Structure formats: C-alpha cells, structure tokens
Amino acid sequence: MQNNAPRLLLAGTGSGCGKTTVTTALLRALQRRGVPLAAFKCGPDYIDPMFHTEALGIPSRNLDLFFVDEGEVRGQLARHIPTGGIGIIEGVMGFYDGVSGTTDTASAAHVARAADTPAVLIVRPRGQSLSLAAEIKGFRDFAPNTLAGVILNGVTAAMYPFYRAIAEKAGLPVYGFLPPVPDAEIPDRHLGLVTAAEIGDLQQRLDRLADAAMEGLDLDGLLALACTAPPLADETAPVAPVADKPVRIAVAQDRAFCFYYADNFDVLRALGAELVPFSPLADEKLPDGIDGLYLGGGYPELHAARLAANRTMCESIRAAVRGGLPTIAECGGFLYLHRTLDGTEMAGVIDADAHLTKKLQPFGYVTLTARRDNLLCRAGEQMRAHVFHYAVSSDEGADFDAVKPNGRAWACVHATETLYAGFPHLYFRANPAFAAQFVRRSAQKG
Numbered sequence: 271m272q273n274n275a276p277r278l279l280l281a282g283t284g285s286g287c288g289k290t291t292v293t294t295a296l297l298r299a300l301q302r303r304g305v306p307l308a309a310f311k312c313g314p315d316y317i318d319p320m321f322h323t324e325a326l327g328i329p330s331r332n333l334d335l336f337f338v339d340e341g342e343v344r345g346q347l348a349r350h351i352p353t354g355g356i357g358i359i360e361g362v363m364g365f366y367d368g369v370s371g372t373t374d375t376a377s378a379a380h381v382a383r384a385a386d387t388p389a390v391l392i393v394r395p396r397g398q399s400l401s402l403a404a405e406i407k408g409f410r411d412f413a414p415n416t417l418a419g420v421i422l423n424g425v426t427a428a429m430y431p432f433y434r435a436i437a438e439k440a441g442l443p444v445y446g447f448l449p450p451v452p453d454a455e456i457p458d459r460h461l462g463l464v465t466a467a468e469i470g471d472l473q474q475r476l477d478r479l480a481d482a483a484m485e486g487l488d489l490d491g492l493l494a495l496a497c498t499a500p501p502l503a504d505e506t507a508p509v510a511p512v513a514d515k516p517v518r519i520a521v522a523q524d525r526a527f528c529f530y531y532a533d534n535f536d537v538l539r540a541l542g543a544e545l546v547p548f549s550p551l552a553d554e555k556l557p558d559g560i561d562g563l564y565l566g567g568g569y570p571e572l573h574a575a576r577l578a579a580n581r582t583m584c585e586s587i588r589a590a591v592r593g594g595l596p597t598i599a600e601c602g603g604f605l606y607l608h609r610t611l612d613g614t615e616m617a618g619v620i621d622a623d624a625h626l627t628k629k630l631q632p633f634g635y636v637t638l639t640a641r642r643d644n645l646l647c648r649a650g651e652q653m654r655a656h657v658f659h660y661a662v663s664s665d666e667g668a669d670f671d672a673v674k675p676n677g678r679a680w681a682c683v684h685a686t687e688t689l690y691a692g693f694p695h696l697y698f699r700a701n702p703a704f705a706a707q708f709v710r711r712s713a714q715k716g
Contacts, residue, residue: 273353273502273503273504274501275348275351278387278389278492279359279361279381279382279416280293280359280421281378281379281389281417282361282365285364287393287423288423288424289318289361292421293318293360294322294325294476295483296489296492297309297322297326299484300356301480303489305356305493306354307352307358308331308351308352309325309326310331310350310358310359312333312377316529319331321456322360325476329532330532332531332533333347336656337699337700338697338699340384340385341505344384347387348504349504356496359378361377361389362378364377364378365379365389365415366409369634370634379416385502386500387499388496391419392423393406395422402433407441410441419444419491420437421444421446422446422447423447423448424448425447427447443491445495446486446487446491447486448479448487449485451482454475456475509537510540511540512542512706513710516543517544517712517713518557518559518560519546520547520556520557520560520562521545521546521548522547522549522550522564522603523547523549523566524549524552525572526550526551526568526606527606528569529695534696534697541709542709553583554582554586555583556586556587556590561595562708562709562715563591563596563598565599568603571626577614588618591617596689597690598645598690598696599689600692601658601693601695604620604663604691605624605661607619608622608623609622610624611625619691620665624661624664626661627662631657631693632674634658635674636655637652637655637672638694639652639673644669644686645690645707646701646707647707653696653704654700656697658695659693665684666683667683667685668681670682670685682694
C-alpha cells in the first residue's frame with residue numbers, strides 16, 4: 271500500500287521547549303480547517319499522545335526506532351495518515367537525543383531521516399538575542415538531518431519580528447510563533463505532564479491554543495512543507511489471528527491505569543483478542559467471561575486509597591491471577607498487584623511491598639532476557655522494553671535479566687506460565703510473537 275502521506279515532524283531543542291503545546295495547538299488549528307489528520311509521538315511516551323488524542327478525537331501512535339526497524343516506522347505512517355490529510359509527528363526530548371544519551375539512534379532526528387520527513391525545530395528564546403541564531407545554526411549543522419524550518423514558542427506578537435530576524439540568520443525559514451497562553455498551560459508531575467483526563471477544561475484550553483496558533487503560525491506554509499515529503503509504502507507483514515474464536519482480554523482503563531500504546535491494542539485485536547475495558551477504581555469485580563487480563567501502567571499511587579477501598583475488585587483480581595488467568599501487569603499494574611503500596615493494602619498477588627521514592631529509578635530502554643519459560647516466551651529469548659518509575663519494590667522479581675544500552679544490568683519481573691508482572695513496559699510491535707503467545711494462552715484458558 272502506498273500513501274502520499276504528507277507529514278511534518280515537530281522537533282525540540284530539549285525537554286521543556288513546548289513540543290506538546292505547539293503540537294496540540296497545530297493539530298486543533300488544522301482540524302478547524304477541515305484537514306484530515308493523524309498524530310504520532312517519537313519514543314516511549316504515553317502522556318503526550320493522550321493530548322494528541324484529545325485534540326483530534328482519534329488515537330495517536332508512537333514511532334520508536336529502538337523497538338522497530340525503519341521500515342515499520344514508514345509503514346505506520348503509511349497506514350495511519352489519512353488520504354488527503356497530513357501526519358503531525360511530535361519529537362522526543364531534544365532533536366538529536368537518542369539511545370543511551372550518546373547517540374542519535376531512535377531520536378527524533380533519526381525518525382525524521384528514516385521516514386524522509388521535513389522537521390521543524392521548536393525554539394523557546396530564553397535570555398537570548400543573537401545567541402538564538404547560533405543555537406539554531408548548531409542544530410542545523412550538527413549532523414545530517416531534515417530540518418526545514420523553525421517555530422518560535424513563548425514569544426509575544428510584539429517581540430516576534432525581532433526574534434524572527436535573528437532566527438533567520440541561521441539559514442532556516444521561520445514558520446511563525448506561538449505566544450504565551452497562561453490559561454492553557456498544562457501542569458506536570460513526577461512522570462511528566464498530568465494526564466489529559468485529569469484536566470476538566472482541557473477542550474477549552476486546546477481551543478485557546480488553537481486560537482493562538484491560527485493567529486501566530488504560518489499554517490499555509492506548514493501545510494506546503496508537509497506536502498514536500500515523498501510518498502511512503504507499507505511493506506510490513508500484517509499480524510494474523512492466532513485463535514479461531516474471540517479471546518476476551520480485560521483491560522484496566524481509568525485514571526489509575528491509563529498508560530497504553532494504541533499499537534498494543536491494535537496488535538491484540540489483530541491477533542484475535544476482544545478487549546474488554548474495566549475500572550479497578552469503580553467496578554466491583556472483573557468482567558464476566560474473560561480469558562486474559564492486561565493491567566497497564568499509570569498512577570495507582572495517586573488513587574491508592576480508592577483502589578484499596580474497592581476490596582471486591584482486589585479480591586476478584588487476586589483470585590483470578592492466582593487461579594491462572596493469563597495476566598500482563600506493567601509498572602503501575604505491577605504495583606497494584608503488590609501486598610501494599612506506600613503502606614496501603616493492594617491486591618495482594620505479589621508477596622511484596624512497594625513505595626514511592628523521590629528519585630527516578632533506572633530508566634530508559636532495556637533488553638529483557640528470560641531466565642525461565644513463561645507466559646510470553648521461553649528461557650533465553652529476548653524482548654525489548656522500557657522502564658520509567660519512581661517506585662521501588664521489596665521484591666522486583668528475578669525471572670528476567672534487564673540490560674540497558676550502556677551495559678547496566680539487573681534482575682526483574684515475576685514470570686510464570688500465566689503471569690508477566692514487572693516494571694518494564696512492553697511494546698507489542700517489537701515483540702509480536704510474545705503478544706501472540708499471550709493471546710494463545712488466553713484462548714487455552716477460555
């Protein structure tokens with residue numbers, strides 16, 4: 271399948287320059303124009319895609335060159351950019367920041383090169399004048415790239431002509447500015463921005479950002495730039511069903527458990543799963559007639575009291591998992607299975623206690639190697655994952671070895687024939703055979 275797939279990548283000078291703000295403002299502004307859109311996020315991020323999804327009303331998808339090869343990234347863009355529309359890709363961290371912090375592998379720059387996508391650098395001038403041009407020129411000249419323009423963020427209309435003249439000295443065109451919009455700011459916390467569902471007036475904030483984008487950004491110029499991207503072809507092999515009947519997998523989805531890749535759901539459905547959402551916060555028990563359970567990450571620590579108070583759900587999950595229901599529990603889901611979280615009683619599947627710290631624990635990409643046969647794979651098989659958490663456990667598990675690209679290694683994950691429970695998050699397009707094994711085991715259970 272070939273798709274003309276006009277597209278742009280919005281890159282940043284670093285975290286905090288306003289990539290998500292500019293991206294959501296542009297998405298909502300183009301949506302008002304009636305442009306069919308698809309949104310994407312570079313790297314292993316759950317929260318930023320939530321804001322894309324709220325802006326457009328359709329899922330945003332991740333593009334990650336640690337997990338998949340360049341052909342799969344091009345295929346994702348070709349599959350999801352609508353005919354007659356464009357794709358907007360939000361970068362990750364700084365433009366060149368990649369695996370292990372010392373390479374640009376899996377960086378926004380790498381994604382842009384791999385997908386032959388024009389990139390626009392978002393710059394927030396802070397205490398600068400002419401030095402702004404030096405900064406932009408440094409990004410332009412540092413390494414081979416697809417940089418094709420600049421957006422100035424946090425600049426007032428009055429100061430825009432001054433900063434535009436300076437930025438243009440770096441040799442890249444400027445596609446406008448986004449002024450400060452204080453009443454549309456998105457607060458953050460220990461894992462990044464607060465989630466979209468927690469902001470009661472989010473749609474109004476997005477509209478205010480879109481108003482600012484329509485006034486300050488060169489929307490026509492950005493659309494024309496997106497159309498310079500060459501066509502893409504989806505040459506990836508489709509995922510085939512592994513069960514001859516629907517396999518019902520319960521998925522925890524509420525404010526406590528909300529960290530999921532849209533592609534993980536796509537893969538499970540393609541394998542033959544029917545996803546059954548439920549809320550550990552609000553529902554009394556697991557849905558009836560389920561064959562498997564998926565507890566994703568999120569913020570159980572912020573809702574520990576409500577989770578603990580819902581004893582019927584805790585008991586339902588404890589009985590199901592201990593009874594052999596095939597279960598994947600990642601990070602927040604893993605914490606929920608503990609005996610306690612910060613002293614508050616949880617589901618009690620894992621005979622261990624967890625608590626939050628003020629320090630980010632070992633984080634980033636990891637390669638997991640199984641020490642024993644388990645729900646997802648056989649001993650010695652490997653899968654790629656990522657970790658990002660402040661919590662620690664009195665028993666993190668020891669059924670996989672995790673190794674970071676810089677060589678740091680540790681044991682982790684509780685794994686049995688019916689369970690994967692640990693801090694590492696999985697991306698199923700990187701591990702389709704293991705996702706298929708989960709669905710098969712669930713089908714056998716049913």
